[in-house]
Each structure stands twice: as structure tokens, then as C-alpha cells.
Amino acid sequence: MSAWCSAALLCVLAGTAHAQSDALGWLRKIQDATRNLSYSGTFVYQHGGRSETSRITRLASADTERLEVLDGMPRELVRTRDTVRCYLPESRVVKVERRTPDRNFPALLPGELNTLLTNYDISLGGRRRIGGFECQGVVLAPKDNLRYGYRLYADTASGMLVRATTVDAAGNPIEQFTFTQLAIGRVTPEMVKPRHAATGWRVEDAATAPARLAGWSVNAELPGFHKVVELTRRMGESKPVGQLVFSDGLAAVSVFIEPLAPHREPPRTGLASLGAIHIYTREVANHMVTVVGEAPAASVQRIANAVQYRRP
């Protein structure tokens, strides 16, 4: 009898492990497709009853990607191997973020997919047809309420992520990205060039530099979130701003610290949200602390409340 039970349990465990490695295999496939394929497509971003259409084009051989928001205020972003440029034609401003050789953007590396299993249960979802694509579902269910869950659908042929839905603890969608049209290949260098020459526009360079933010710390990290970056940067035309980034491998939370000008009104303490992003602002030691993250409000607030300053 007990032998039967053990055998049955083993089968169940083996089955679970098998399903999990299948799901991880699909995540790897999505990652590879995102990096290695050239593609051009239109996608809809939905959150809180609103939806916004954008066009995305990637030329893999040049490692260049262009994103153009088609609804509302015109915005265009072009990412190359070492810079991200954001063009705002209405205000004639171009914002520049640079990658420096000593500081890689903390992208999720293929070998690190396994580390997601610490905080998420990853399993295969159903198959479904979306926008004309036959898709395989992958479900990332958080192991606690400090992070959101994700339902991903990848094109079975190319591995491209056709739909990504962020869900809260109750399983309700909070935001969703869906390709309504997607073509693999046939991308020319012309297609990823910025539409704007930006001649005479104001350039706002973030001038990021790795740094130790003396005196500042987050006295209790959120379980599963680890500090991945600590730097100083410029934002808009402000004074240097400190930025700390915490990540659990999939979600990231940034802490921005900036000195308050003496004549300025103190910031309003509180929470604002945009899709799956929450922004919590508070004042600490005459500085404005702004925490931005794609995590539940309570998680963002917890990190914000743990920010402290001790005279070094």
C-alpha cells in the first residue's frame, strides 16, 4: 500500500517537475525570440479601462528597437545596444539614457530563469488562439502577495510573446499587452530609425553613474527582492538624483532620492498608480523619496517606508 502511495507521489512529483521544466523551456523560448528575431508589430496596452496602441520594430542584427506610441501624446523611443532615447516632439525634448560598459542593464539572463522559481510557481497554461496566432500559455503564480502574477501567451511557431497579462492576488487582470498584428523578419534599418532628427531639441542626458548613496539605506528589503543597482543620475533638469533598484528577477522597484529645494513645497505623501505600476512618495530627511515599481501597492509602500537616512 505504502509502496503504491510512494509510487503515485513520485509520479505526481515527476509530473510537476516535468510541467515546470516545460514552462521554463517556454520562457527561454520567449526570451530567445525577443532577442534574436527581427519583427514589426502593433500592440495594444490595456489598463484600468483604457487602451493605447503602439508600434514596435526590432532589427536583431543591429540590436536596435523602435517603439512608437500611436495614441495620445506622440512619443517615440529608440533603443540601441548602449542607449535609450525618448523623443517628445511636442516639447521638443529628447531624453537619453546610456548604458556604460561597467554597468549592464539588469536584464533577466537565460541562466537566471531558474531563480524565478524561488518566488513564482511556473506552469504551463492552456493553448489558445490570439490575433491569428496559435499560442501556448505560461503561468507565473507568485508564492506570496508581495508580487503580481503573470499569464503569458507565446506564439508556438516563433516563441514571440503575443499576450502578457499582469494579474493581482485575486487573479484579476491589472494590465495587458496584446499584439494585434505581428510580422517576423523583413525589417530594414530604415524601419528602426527615429522619425525625428531632433535638431535643435533640448537634450536631457540622464548621465547615470554607479555610486554609493552615502547615508541612505533601505533598512528592510522586501522578501525575494534584492538590490541590483545603485547609481546617481539626472532627471529632467533636476539636481542629481540617487536611484536604487530592487528586483525579484521579474518585477523591479526603483527608489529615487532627491534633495528638496528649500523654497519648494514638501511633496504630498501618498500613493499613485498606473496599470501595474505604483508610485509612492514621501519625505525623508529633507529629501523627496519616490518609489516606483511594478508590484502591489503594499510592496511599494513597504519599500518606501523602509528608506532611511543616517548621517554617514
Place this chain on the structure above:
Amino acid sequence: MDGELEGRAADEAFELLRREGEAADSWRLYHLMSDAMQGQRQLVSPRFVEHVAARLATEPAVLAAGALPGRTPFQRLALAAAASLAAVALVGWLAFAPQPQPQPPVARAQPPALTVSLPDAANDYLLAHQGFSPRVSLQGMAPYVRTVAEHPDESAK
């Protein structure tokens, strides 16, 4: 806590409290904790004491009443009430006595956050943050669309 909020923020906080929801409950709970920790005033509500006294009055067994000759029923009741108040106070003191912190301060229940509008520089923060989101490796630049239209009214033109 005093003077932390001003103007509109304070008004919103008062409004939340007035609605007698979670905010009001948190408010009362925090004050009770604060009182307990600072050893101020009574630890339980006056009504709680009344309830206990009232309940005692209806108790048939005024405990070893026969063994306390010479006391009027009122005196007996008062004594019993005093005893139970002492017990309540003791329980209260035990419950609220400073205890080792079970978790770091940040892990305590948080009062609900006030909802505010997005900061003026929201797009700068979002752009600065997005570059560090590992999600980019699963869906390219798509998450960068999470920005705010600077002129929501005009954007429809």
C-alpha cells in the same frame, strides 16, 4: 503623527476617517497601541468596563458572598467589579506590555496609503525605472509605453 499632513492631504485623511471604514479602525487601533505603550489613561474603553460591570451585576453567584458578612449587596458588587477590573487591567497590561518585536518595524501592518495624483515628473521616473525592469528581456521595449500623456485633455485632439 502630529503636523505630518497639511492642507488638502489632511482634509483627505479626515474624510477617510469620517467614513468609519478601515481608516477609522486603524486610527483607533494605533491610538490604543500608543496609549498602551506609553502607559497613558485606561487601556480599555470605558464602555468595556461598563459592560463587565453590567454582566457581573446579573451574575447569580456574587462569589463567596456568604463568607463576607456585614457587607451590603452594593459593597459586594463593588468589590467584585473592582476585582474584575483589576483582572482586566492585568490582562490588558500583559497584552500590551512591551514585547520583543516579532518582525522588523517595516513589516508591521501599514495604515492604508492616501491616494494622490501621479507626480508631475512621473514620466521621468517611469523612463528611468523601465530600463531596469527585467521584463524587457521577455517583451522588448513594450513596457516603456507605461508613461503618462502629459496633456491628457489635449492628447485627443
